[in-house]
Amino acid sequence: MAAAALNLLIYLFWISLLFFSGSLQLCIEEERKALLSVRSGFPDVDRRLSPWTDDDCCSWEGVGCNNVTGHVIELDLSSTIYHLQFGTVFNRSEVHPSLFHLKHLEYLDISRNNLSGHQISSEIGSLTQLQHLDLSHCHFGGEIPHQLGNLSHLRHLSLFHNRISGKIPASFVHLRNLHLLNLSSNSIIGEIPENIGNLRNIERLLLSDNQIEGVIPKSIGNLSKMSSLDLSLNRIVGGLPETIGNLTALQNLDLSYNDIDGKIPDSIGNLIQLEFLYIHVNNISGSIPDALGSLCNLSTIDLSYNSITGGLTEFFEELSRCRTNKLFFLGMQSNQLSGPFPSEFERLQRLTYLYLGYNQLSGSVSTSLGKLSALMTLSLCSNYLVGDITEAHFANLTNLYYMDISDNNLSVKVSQDWLPPFQAVGIRMGSCNLGPRFPPWVRNQTILNELDISNNGISDAFPDWFWSLCTSYLELDVSHNHMRGMLPRSLECFKNVNSFDLSYNSFEGFIPRMHASQLHLDLSHNSFSGPIPKSMFVEVDDVSYMFLSNNKLNGSIPSSICTQRELQIVNLANNDLSGTLPDCWGNASKLVIIDISTNKLSGRITKTFGLLAGLQSLHMNNNSLSGTIPSTLQHCNQLVVIDLSWNKLSGAIPSWFGRKLSTLRVLSLRSNNFAGAIPPQLSLIPSLQVLNLAHNNLFGSLPPSFGMFSSMMTSQNKESTPLYDDSFYYKESVSITAKDSELLYTTLLSVVTSIDLSNNNLSGDIPREITNLHGLRFLNLSMNHFLGNIPYEIGLMGQLESLDLSENQLSGKIPSSVSNLNFLGTLNLSYNNLIGKIPTGTQLQTFTNLSYIGNPKLCGEPLQTKCSDDNPTIDSRGANEEEDMHEDDEHGGIWYFIGFAPGFVFGFWGFMGAVMITRSTRIKYILIIDRICYWFMCR
Structure with a gap:
């Protein structure tokens, strides 16, 4: 009894101590001073916390103490400010060394302070009692100190959104009590450690938005308590381990934006708690496991942008078996899915977002799709779907907000008085056979911002009611129809026109006024007339893409075009524009493509073009421009295409082309008044594949260095690749004279290799070095004054499709190696001084006598002149002595001696x-x- 009484007294003592502790002074003076020093290093905290003025530090806002010992165990100096937003500069913070005197800290949060330029101190490892550590959004740099592994009691560690580099420390394996590890949004490199599986208590592992490489370790399957795994936005490779099926508590799995390949393992069917699955933008292949459809807790599945094959029938059958299907988001866009379009939609009543576009699905679209009353977004575009889309497909889609069914073989067949049950913001029905009338049901869409009814056989004019819709935002695409009529003089009721594509129609009249931002304007291939309105560039902000080509526009190019600082592409080709070029191009500093070809422009090329540092394509051909090429153009060192042909330009061809424009792939200066010698420095352009200097006044010899064009020495890739980034918006084209005609190359321009120096005053021998260009397809040296023999090694140019050496003064025999040119479609050696027998060969038999006329000493087929015998005459032997030496074997010189x-x-x-x-x-x-x-x- 005495012992029991004693224990009771002790319990009462502690209870009373705890009861009265609220009124006792518990603050430890040493820790109080340390807290004041620490807070002084975080000036932005003053915006959130009240001042620390009284003596009891345990009562300070942001501070917590142990009620028994009085030691500080909690410190929250987090800021409410996210630093470096919108270019704003905030106060620089600093971690005071006094922080590490608070040895009893269990909770520390200094997140969202500006610690840019600092590293995480290794002394953080001395706070061994820490259970919660939040250093997120602090802009820390450097590596993660391995001393963090000393914090064996740590349950929550967040270094999210810093600038930390280096690898995940091996010492992290000691953090066995860790529940949350957040290292996302840093620059962490290396692989995920194999011993990550030792962190068996971890519940949330967040490593997204780093530079982590390697494979997902199999030991990840040991983390059976994990509910969230985020490895997105890294460089992870390899397949998904089968052990991922061991994570039976997993609710969120995000592996998106990596390079993961292989199949989705069948073991994923074990993740019965899974709610969110993101594996989009990877290299996943194989079919979708049927077991995935049996995970009835899934609300989000995103497998878009992979290489997944197979059908969807079994997967949708599994989904329909779920007693309570929770699927909210289904994304399988941009894969290689094939087979019939799914028909089981009735049970997916919660489905709100459905993305199946850009696949190879076939068959008709089931009307059961119209029963998805929750559906807001529907994307079926770019498949092989066929059949009719009727009113039944939209019957219950009352919440439909965005729809894209374009680029299939579908036909939308609804009645003229149909009223859609939805109010959509975006409707895309390109190539859906809507014509010939403009669809009247659009009038009912009062909040419509985006409308694509391109390539629908519409031959109607815009109805008047369309322009009265007056929405706040407009993206319109009616291109590739047969629409006609005039546009209203003003579209100002549309508060913001973003994309306006009326190309390839028969519209006429003036270009309307409009308010726009980041405008993509395409009015090309119509019959618009009149001048380009100056107000377009004064009242419109930030035009990005402007296509006005192939119209009947006249007048000059307004100088206000230079005010568009966001302008990237301007195409005014094939109009009747006249006058001189504006001299203000430096203001439009983002210009990438300029095409003002085939107009009536005159005057000089202005020097301000040289201020366009990002310019990649410049077309000024087919005008009346004069003067010399301004030297400032050499500052446009990203140029890929220059076409100044068919003008009146003069002077010498600048040698700086070779020294400054190293990315040039197409250079066309034909049909001008350029004079002087061809600068040998042109051969310094490693990427040059089309060179056209024809029809000028050039003289001198052909530089032997022309045999050093590296991009012409090997065959170009057969696959058509863009010449530059913006080729998606602009179809690059260059005219090449070959095969007895003008050939316009567009899609295949990237694989074309051509040299045309015809119709100049070039002389001397054709250098043998030219035959090093084994990938050259077109060679035209006609109408010059070349002498000597045709190089015998010409047979090594195995890719030649067209060879024109006509109207020169070439002599000697035609090299027999010409018969090796198996791709040769055009051969013209006419009007030279060639002699002897014409070589025979399979390809050579296809040419007529027109390839050889004007050479009176040639004989043999296809000419009517017969050769007397196969032995060359004395004259021909002398003239071909050098060739005969080449015809000896490689040891001919030895046998001579x-x-x-x-x-x-x-x-x-x-x-x-x-x-x-x-x-x-x-x-x-x-x-x-x-x-x-x-x-x-x-x-």
């Missing part, structure tokens, strides 16, 4: 023997020599 040596020996000693053997002959020979010497001395 082997034959020469015995002849010299027998000839010399035969003569000496005849002189020296008999005495009388020897005396007569010496007397003759003596008389000859005397005769020279006397003279």
